[in-house]
Amino acid sequence: MFENIIANNGLGTALSGMLIVFGGLILIAAAIHFFNVIAENLKNNTSKNKAANTVDDQSPQLAFLGDDKIPEDELVAIAVAVELYRKLHFEPLQSEITFLHGELTNSGWKTGTKYGQRQKVR
Amino acid sequence: MFENIIANNGLGTALSGMLIVFGGLILIAAAIHFFNVIAENLKNNTSKNKAANTVDDQSPQLAFLGDDKIPEDELVAIAVAVELYRKLHFEPLQSEITFLHGELTNSGWKTGTKYGQRQKVR
Amino acid sequence: MFENIIANNGLGTALSGMLIVFGGLILIAAAIHFFNVIAENLKNNTSKNKAANTVDDQSPQLAFLGDDKIPEDELVAIAVAVELYRKLHFEPLQSEITFLHGELTNSGWKTGTKYGQRQKVR
Amino acid sequence: MDVIFKIVATTGFANMSWGNLVMMGIGGLAIFLAIVKKYEPLLLLPIGFGVIMGNIPYTAGLPLGVYDEGSVFSMIYKGVTSGLFPPLIFLGIGSLTDFSSLISSPKSVLLGAAAQIGIFGTYLGALLLGFTNAESASIGIIGGADGPTSIFLSSQLAPQLLGPIAIAAYSYMALVPVIQPPLMKLLTNDKERKIRMQPPRLVTKREKILFPIIVAVLASLIAPGALSLVGMLMLGNLLKESGVTERLAKSAGSVLLDVCTILLSFAVGMSTQADVFLTTKSLGIFALGLLSFMIATIGGLLFAKLMNIFLKQKINPLIGAAGVSAVPDSARVVQHFALHYDKDNHLLMHAMAPNVAGVIGSAVAAGVFMAIFR
């Protein structure tokens, strides 16, 4: 029953395969761990000022990657833009909003199969 | 004069071609008609509540595909987003708006032929 | 030392190459200059009204390519749209704005390596 | 000195022919129509520029044109001649098309079928002029008024005629607002033009999802040759209507469609080098193409009138003219024409039904030709 496995040295392949996978990923883990150690040291050595700079997007407060203080109204504008961006690109907008039926709808019919002057309006 | 048509059995081909086209499209029409019949039945059978749900984008009132009521301010936000989206993507914005000539224009000149740090600002 | 150049008629190639490049670009310059002359004439001949129409995006005032006067609130809306568009597409938004850490972040974790229902939310 | 002569001999000025100049003028005309008249600019502009570039003469041996093995443009042209671009374009078109008007009005499908008589009539006409079977089929399909379908069938049956057929198809599609109104005037009376039609019923999301699947299956079963075109068109539509794959539909309907359109149009334009394009065959193709559009328009109009004999609720026969497809131009032509006689009679969405049905009809017709002649 196992002759095909034996003939193909299946066990050897499987074991050494697992070995390589573990070896490779342990190497990667070690490299990342090395990062962490260095990161820890760096953080302790550098001033608070610098440290604030390395705070990441998993931060519990609002945090910025840049050094500069961003004007508040610019911040608001960006936030609005992000909000709109998400609405535009991540939500199935087109199928959720519909347009009034009436004179305006004619424009909705520009959608056609030939892609001449067609515009994607629904 | 018609020998090429006869030699190539042109009439046979043309007639049977029309036959197939009509046959195929009638089949499709029948299938769609079958939909319509079923749709009609379903609509009559199900409650008003459910029926409101199947209203489509050709509806004469504002209609939504989802079941949930959408908060009004979210609705406004989405409508603004749609409006902006249309302005952004369907209208030839870039060539209609121009920027002030002066200190700011320098940024306009980032547009260049090499695509290094170039940004598409007009 | 120069035998390879001589053997390959390098000087002839280089000189005639420069000749063609200069010839070609001078031709183009002449054609453009011709434009300019015509443009100048046209501008003088046509009414002020029409001339305003040919003002370009290097104009020192806000200028529009279309003939029609644009309603002011539409103008404001377009300007906002442009502003947002630039924020959205030209600035490294995603890496500058971060989101609060807390209940909401779960959605942030939809980002994964498989592209099933993943949404690009950070 | 030798080198200078060699270089000068390679410049285009030395090799320019009258034919090239004529073609460059035609290319300029296409660009003019695209920009000033706004006739199908997405197609005519790159085609026109391609025609100009394709008629820049150069010494044989330089790998520049679409017919030169190994040149960049020959690689792009391969996307046309192999038939790859048209289905990809149909994928994008499907993801932009709304079939609800057709779903709510299945009998309009027949008008989309009737207009295909232009294809088969012109096929006969082409045979009459001495073209072969495969060539005649490719020429006839111009009357389908669908660029990708025409190019696809030509690439499969008569690649040597691809250039003129593609140019003819796109030209007449751009000229639909000029070709159709006189025929509409001739074949309808005032009373018919004023017939108002009932607003179409509402279509559910489920119907919209099932529609592309059913159409793809039925059309491919009855004419398997239509599989590549109808399959991709309906895949795009399914991606759009399913509601769960919007990002795929968006990408297919934007960049993929645009890039394929640019490359296909430009390469088709480049293929019109005067020495291969300016032939009596091309003239014949242009004449037959116009005939094809006219027969198709007449077929749609008359069939609508025929249907009215049997129908209790009369349809406005003008919408029959929209059966030629050329989406959405012919539907718009119907709208404008009808408004002229009754300023409150909006036929646009009624005309969209035969309009999109015509696309399916032409693809089926192309499938039939492919099955017979290949």
Added chain:
Amino acid sequence: MDVIFKIVATTGFANMSWGNLVMMGIGGLAIFLAIVKKYEPLLLLPIGFGVIMGNIPYTAGLPLGVYDEGSVFSMIYKGVTSGLFPPLIFLGIGSLTDFSSLISSPKSVLLGAAAQIGIFGTYLGALLLGFTNAESASIGIIGGADGPTSIFLSSQLAPQLLGPIAIAAYSYMALVPVIQPPLMKLLTNDKERKIRMQPPRLVTKREKILFPIIVAVLASLIAPGALSLVGMLMLGNLLKESGVTERLAKSAGSVLLDVCTILLSFAVGMSTQADVFLTTKSLGIFALGLLSFMIATIGGLLFAKLMNIFLKQKINPLIGAAGVSAVPDSARVVQHFALHYDKDNHLLMHAMAPNVAGVIGSAVAAGVFMAIFR
């Protein structure tokens, strides 16, 4: 009359087989799962539609299917069988993936390694059923739960099995929420399920930039065969994290990814023609694929428990199940499962670490197989 017979004989109705009908039903089921159950719609929808289209019968000789030389779909299928699409898809995926959870928790990498026992176990199982070495490796990789990796390895080692392997891989990835919970229940006790884990530390931008470079180099050094997949995955991630190439990352992660996904999925679906797909081999592949997913899940769970013996800060063994990858579904399954027992125990971001590690692990495993069997 002859012509009509010829045409009718070419219609699909005349050639339909029971196998075709079965496959079309399967395709319809995939579409149903995609739309109604929202199981991996971006993949299952085009695959399902492809399965239906691929089982439309047509007379031999017509160049329509993926196996017909010169047909449009054969050109698209070439992107699959040549192994081109999977690395491009990985480029896009890399530009969308956030590896910070993994960076902040390197020991989770081991869970991503442990789950790969599903691959090697199933490789042995396939040998047992009589498959060849190359075939067994390709079947085993289904347990990697990464569609592009499976398709890539199959295209390199066993192209004749590409269809069933791809379908099996994507099907089981879609069914992760059904397959994993029973095993999680079986192999963990109540106390283990309630283990809470510390929030991960913050990751700096510099680490995020260095991560893709280091992983790409190490993974490719230890298993050069993984270069194509890991290299492109990490290139995409570097484009994203560098902060200076956002436009490239955006394009790779949107349209490029989408277009490759559509074409790959549809072509894979088209490749399931009943006569090549409905074989006992396919049945075996599906059975082995399920086995593979189960072994992988078990391997991850048990290895997490094993690690807990040595760790001072215990990890929740449930996150071991996320090591199979199937990103991000299996991580979500872990989250939901854990919430059921402790409504404040959010494991999602802890599970993402083994989840993305599993992708790298599978690619390395594929690299090993490629080095040995090719």
Added chain:
Amino acid sequence: MDVIFKIVATTGFANMSWGNLVMMGIGGLAIFLAIVKKYEPLLLLPIGFGVIMGNIPYTAGLPLGVYDEGSVFSMIYKGVTSGLFPPLIFLGIGSLTDFSSLISSPKSVLLGAAAQIGIFGTYLGALLLGFTNAESASIGIIGGADGPTSIFLSSQLAPQLLGPIAIAAYSYMALVPVIQPPLMKLLTNDKERKIRMQPPRLVTKREKILFPIIVAVLASLIAPGALSLVGMLMLGNLLKESGVTERLAKSAGSVLLDVCTILLSFAVGMSTQADVFLTTKSLGIFALGLLSFMIATIGGLLFAKLMNIFLKQKINPLIGAAGVSAVPDSARVVQHFALHYDKDNHLLMHAMAPNVAGVIGSAVAAGVFMAIFR
């Protein structure tokens, strides 16, 4: 045991050479410059990553690298060596470029021509070092400071040198802010640097539309070999300026450009395997490339001074340096340099005219070489 040896023997560690390490260091440097110094990140980042990946050693026979028949990366590299990517990139660039500065100031074209002396001077220098005619032409074109043009010409004339030429071209383009200022200081005096120029006149939409058509026709007529590059550049620009094909221009200038850039850059990086890259030829190419940039800069500067002898309205000779192209970096270098001597003297838009003219000039020069040597 045998299998383990076989696997270990296939790992990269076993085959690593010093050359590979050196190249990986160079790749790392490129990434560093891209991210930290922000030098041409869109190009240097994928190139640098490609250099690293291309120097991962692997046992011969595995189809991984760009030179291995049938590998994924060989397919992508084919897009480079066949010359396909550069024209597509030029299509995208054209759709992003504003030529109004050039239109309003036609005499600046001459500066864009003068800088091409770098190309022909270096061509002679390369002949001197013993390179063949075709190789010398490809090396000379580095001085054109246009990546796609360099790659295109190399792919047509000297594919064996494509790697080092491409790397040299992009490196020096990134280093323009380092290479040019000393020469500008050396060759101009304080008074010249302070010359102010009149604001350019306004350009009409009609001129902007006619410009790409006329340039494409004239450049292709005088140097048909430039057709692929200039044609596509001007097609992109026409799509942008026409005002009726914005969606096409947008797609060409975003995703198409980005995807081609990623694939071209990465593949070029991958092609620098130490054993083919680390040769004395490469060293010579790098030295000649630097020379080429320097001659081009000097040529532009001196020609501007020469023009001033004949011009009533003096031009600022600094803008001559922008004639090398490397758009828009060299124009920015001019701007910064001039501001240093007169803080109100904004030369940026004056420098853009020779800057974009230099692109056309280099393409024409490439066309000349192609006509002679192919």
